Amino acid sequence: VFNFAAGPAILPENVLLRAQSELYNWRGSGMSVMEMSHRGKEFLSIIQKAESDLRSLLQIPPEYSVLFLQGGATTQFAAVPLNLCTPNDAVDYVVTGSWGDKAFKEAQKYCKPKVIWSGKSEKYTKIPSFHDLEQNPESGYLHICANETIHGVEFKDYPVPMNKNGVLVADMSSNFCSKPVDVSKFGVIYAGAQKNVGPSGVTIVIIRKDLVGKAQDVTPVMLDYKIHDENNSLYNTPPCYGIYMCGLVFEDLLEQGGLVEVEKKNKKKAEILYNAIDGSNGFYKSPVEKYVRSLMNVPFTLEKSELEAEFIKEAAKEKMIQLKGHRSVGGMRASIYNAMPLAGVEKLVAFMKDFQTRHA
Numbered sequence: 001v002f003n004f005a006a007g008p009a010i011l012p013e014n015v016l017l018r019a020q021s022e023l024y025n026w027r028g029s030g031m032s033v034m035e036m037s038h039r040g041k042e043f044l045s046i047i048q049k050a051e052s053d054l055r056s057l058l059q060i061p062p063e064y065s066v067l068f069l070q071g072g073a074t075t076q077f078a079a080v081p082l083n084l085c086t087p088n089d090a091v092d093y094v095v096t097g098s099w100g101d102k103a104f105k106e107a108q109k110y111c112k113p114k115v116i117w118s119g120k121s122e123k124y125t126k127i128p129s130f131h132d133l134e135q136n137p138e139s140g141y142l143h144i145c146a147n148e149t150i151h152g153v154e155f156k157d158y159p160v161p162m163n164k165n166g167v168l169v170a171d172m173s174s175n176f177c178s179k180p181v182d183v184s185k186f187g188v189i190y191a192g193a194q195k196n197v198g199p200s201g202v203t204i205v206i207i208r209k210d211l212v213g214k215a216q217d218v219t220p221v222m223l224d225y226k227i228h229d230e231n232n233s234l235y236n237t238p239p240c241y242g243i244y245m246c247g248l249v250f251e252d253l254l255e256q257g258g259l260v261e262v263e264k265k266n267k268k269k270a271e272i273l274y275n276a277i278d279g280s281n282g283f284y285k286s287p288v289e290k291y292v293r294s295l296m297n298v299p300f301t302l303e304k305s306e307l308e309a310e311f312i313k314e315a316a317k318e319k320m321i322q323l324k325g326h327r328s329v330g331g332m333r334a335s336i337y338n339a340m341p342l343a344g345v346e347k348l349v350a351f352m353k354d355f356q357t358r359h360a
């Protein structure tokens with residue numbers, strides 16, 4: 001089965017098989033990772049290796065902390081303003097889709113955010129260029145969603161933050177570790193694990209160290225970056241099994257040659273799929289402007305929208321599942337994260353051509 005779900009999503013088969021082989025007895029310890037103390041030497045070795053492999057993958061500079069947290073990216077929508085500004089601070093949000101919008105709305109509770117660009121009137125099919133943004137020089141940070149999972153728009157270049165602390169914050173949930181990223185351009189990167197790097201339940205935060213330790217007084221302990229940073233993500237019981245799985249994925253990505261190689265594969269998969277859509281004489285349509293199309297989430301519609309349900313049903317019969325678009329936008333969406341093999345995309349494209357021949 002090829003699973004095109006947007007998240008929780010497909011994981012590499014070899015990673016799942018390895019986890020299965022270690023499920024009852026992790027490397028001779030006599031324990032499953034689920035049964036270990038998070039303070040024992042076994043789990044410490046797991047979390048430390050996961051962090052160091054992630055640091056290698058993304059070449060994270062030493063002046064950044066890596067935190068393994070819980071609560072999903074949604075919790076970060078609150079944690080970011082609670083940690084980076086006071087209730088009276090202005091902050092800038094670029095809203096390129098539903099997730100950016102949710103982040104903005106949550107921030108309204110904790111500071112004074114302003115939407116400085118929104119793609120809503122154009123149904124979130126665009127990404128602004130740096131020059132479209134009127135940033136407030138007094139803003140505490142500039143927030144973007146690097147890849148909008150529902151709408152399929154992805155930043156190809158990141159805006160330079162023109163605010164007082166030079167802080168760019170990015171929700172990278174759905175394109176985390178899909179390509180190299182210059183971490184030094186960001187103040188904070190956060191991502192839920194359940195698309196490219198592991199199971200839901202783990203949220204990764206990469207934060208410039210000088211931004212840690214400024215949380216608002218009301219910030220709950222579980223949302224305070226300083227508490228987690230000082231305790232190496234072990235202030236309380238972390239999502240141990242999820243962190244272990246992320247660690248296996250990081251190892252796998254390094255074995256594939258790192259993110260430069262991973263990006264090449266992702267570009268190839270996306271190219272094949274977008275070419276099939278564009279080459280269908282309008283039978284299939286991608287709503288997204290070409291230059292900002294996501295390498296990870298590919299929404300598309302059928303000119304004859306009445307055939308969409310049939311498309312999804314027939315694809316499922318052919319063992320290509322979870323192709324239904326998000327309920328807010330309809331149509332189809334193929335999520336082609338790192339773990340989707342090229343063969344999965346080739347099979348989908350062959351099916352699309354066959355479906356078109358039968359229904360054109």
Ligand code: PLP
Binds near residue numbers: 150172
């Ligand atoms: N941000 C983006 C880009 C997402 O795709 C999602 C979930 O799909 C979220 C945030 C919310 O993540 P979570 O469900 O982990 O809170």
